[in-house]
Amino acid sequence: MRITQGAFSFLPDLTDDQIRAQVQYCIDNKWAVSLEFTDDPHPRNVYWDMWGHPMFDNPDAAALMMELNACRKLYGDRYIRVVAFDSSHGWESVKLSFIVNRPAEEPGYRLERQEAAGRMIRYATKPYAADKPAGARYG
Amino acid sequence: MSAPAFAETEAPQDALPAAIDLHEEFETSGVKDILAELDRELIGLAPVKRRIRETAALLLVERARRRMGLAHETPTLHMSFTGNPGTGKTTVALRMADLLHRLGYIRKGHLVSVTRDDLVGQYIGHTAPKTKEILKKAMGGVLFIDEAYYLYRPENERDYGQEAIEILLQVMENQRDDLVVILAGYAQRMDRFFESNPGFRSRIAHHIDFPDYTDGELLRIAEKMLDQQNYLFDDAATQAMTEYIARRRGQPHFANARSIRNALDRARLRQANRLFERAKGPLDAKALSTISAEDITASRVFAIKSREGERK
Numbered sequence: 001m002r003i004t005q006g007a008f009s010f011l012p013d014l015t016d017d018q019i020r021a022q023v024q025y026c027i028d029n030k031w032a033v034s035l036e037f038t039d040d041p042h043p044r045n046v047y048w049d050m051w052g053h054p055m056f057d058n059p060d061a062a063a064l065m066m067e068l069n070a071c072r073k074l075y076g077d078r079y080i081r082v083v084a085f086d087s088s089h090g091w092e093s094v095k096l097s098f099i100v101n102r103p104a105e106e107p108g109y110r111l112e113r114q115e116a117a118g119r120m121i122r123y124a125t126k127p128y129a130a131d132k133p134a135g136a137r138y139g
Numbered sequence: 140m141s142a143p144a145f146a147e148t149e150a151p152q153d154a155l156p157a158a159i160d161l162h163e164e165f166e167t168s169g170v171k172d173i174l175a176e177l178d179r180e181l182i183g184l185a186p187v188k189r190r191i192r193e194t195a196a197l198l199l200v201e202r203a204r205r206r207m208g209l210a211h212e213t214p215t216l217h218m219s220f221t222g223n224p225g226t227g228k229t230t231v232a233l234r235m236a237d238l239l240h241r242l243g244y245i246r247k248g249h250l251v252s253v254t255r256d257d258l259v260g261q262y263i264g265h266t267a268p269k270t271k272e273i274l275k276k277a278m279g280g281v282l283f284i285d286e287a288y289y290l291y292r293p294e295n296e297r298d299y300g301q302e303a304i305e306i307l308l309q310v311m312e313n314q315r316d317d318l319v320v321i322l323a324g325y326a327q328r329m330d331r332f333f334e335s336n337p338g339f340r341s342r343i344a345h346h347i348d349f350p351d352y353t354d355g356e357l358l359r360i361a362e363k364m365l366d367q368q369n370y371l372f373d374d375a376a377t378q379a380m381t382e383y384i385a386r387r388r389g390q391p392h393f394a395n396a397r398s399i400r401n402a403l404d405r406a407r408l409r410q411a412n413r414l415f416e417r418a419k420g421p422l423d424a425k426a427l428s429t430i431s432a433e434d435i436t437a438s439r440v441f442a443i444k445s446r447e448g449e450r451k
Contacts, residue, residue: 059247060279062317066310067275 001108003041006081006097016065019082019100023061026084031095032056033064034085035071039078039137041106041127051075054085068100077103077139103129103138159203169241170195177234182363183356184227190347191235198242215344216244216319217311219287219333221326222349225395228323229283231349235321236281245319247279255289258303266299270306278317287322288332308338352395357384361399365430370407375432386440402438409434 004010014022026033034054038045051071055063064082071080080101085092107128114122129137165171174195177188197214204210216239220228233250240248257273260266274282284290290307292298311320322329322339326348333340352360361380365371372380387398410430414422 055275058275058278059249060317062246062278062314063275066271066278066314066317 008098020061023064031084031086034083037075037078037080155208173238182359183352213315217343218321218345219343220323220347221329225397226349232283232321249280251277252283254285259299266302270303274310281319283321286324288324288328311342354384360396370428373429373431376430379432379435383435406430406434409437
């Protein structure tokens with residue numbers, strides 16, 4: 001099941017040229033771009049790992065592309081996203097975030113039902129991938 | 140927030156142009172302006188200007204060929220600037236960045252000027268991230284490495300400079316579209332550097348040698364520098380400056396235009412002191428902006444010479 005998080009996720013995967021153009025757009029707007037990766041695709045997982053520092057003072061998107069390729073070399077079997085932060089109102093806030101790399105196979109989610117008091121039912125979604133220990137989930 | 144622009148999908152290529160007017164290209168691309176500016180603002184440096192003109196012609200033709208579908212690869216643009224200190228290498232590098240930007244060979248046209256300290260780390264594992272950080276900053280523009288030979292220290296085999304060199308070479312080769320590297324330094328030491336790092340030599344297409352300025356050129360540079368700061372020499376001061384340049388050249392650590400700039404800074408200091416101590420009553424603009432002979436002849440350069448004369 002193809003996960004859809006962040007911008008553009010209902011589109012086909014962006015090509016490198018398209019990613020570069022988006023990143024350049026962010027940089028031209030004075031947003032700081034950075035890369036994050038994870039192997040826990042749960043939509044409520046906001047704690048993705050950072051790949052290096054946010055890139056504050058690189059005027060060209062080639063810098064991010066270089067880091068992205070380095071990140072793919074190491075974590076090509078995980079999700080990688082580009083995050084752009086805007087600091088114009090005094091604090092850094094996410095302006096744009098989109099997935100730029102995903103595992104070859106995305107097993108999807110299991111729906112878990114739990115019976116609570118009074119036969120009430122609680123639902124939880126769990127990624128099948130999370131059954132395996134972190135670091136060994138994909139590929 | 141405005142919606143992020145979507146990357147333009149590759150439009151089907153327009154029909155290739157049948158003919159390209161190089162002279163029109165020369166004028167519309169802005170290359171003509173840059174070359175004219177170079178001629179106007181930089182004094183002397185005739186061989187450098189000629190080389191830049193040649194390089195610009197080559198790049199212009201290359202661009203035309205690319206448009207007509209005759210060439211596909213980005214030409215190697217990495218350069219080395221050799222010459223003594225103060226001969227205008229950094230200034231020309233700035234113009235070069237502008238030139239390459241106008242010709243569309245680099246996307247941003249900024250210049251990142253670094254030395255060994257900015258690239259090489261202090262402990263194991265420090266160098267690679269540091270070098271990469273600088274490279275990332277320079278992407279889309281020009282990376283200017285001043286005194287590049289300090290990167291390579293053969294006397295210390297554990298020196299981290301080698302690591303920086305390897306990363307540089309790799310990026311220079313693989314990301315020619317993203318970055319142009321200009322190495323600069325003294326001619327002889329650069330030659331030795333290239334001998335011991337053949338990887339650099341083969342990746343650098345343009346070697347430009349910066350000659351020393353003549354005395355006359357240095358005087359014109361001095362006048363131009365003063366003019367920019369709204370100062371001027373009186374006649375005696377021009378004489379003194381001519382004398383100063385001739386003497387200063389004979390002394391160690393002569394750094395061409397940079398020595399002149401420093402000399403002028405000191406002359407302004409002396410002028411200010413002179414005015415402050417001797418002026419009675421109000422001063423007009425002319426008095427405030429005139430450098431006179433005594434501001435220059437008070438220099439150490441004259442003193443040393445005369446002391447040597449006494450000894451003889």
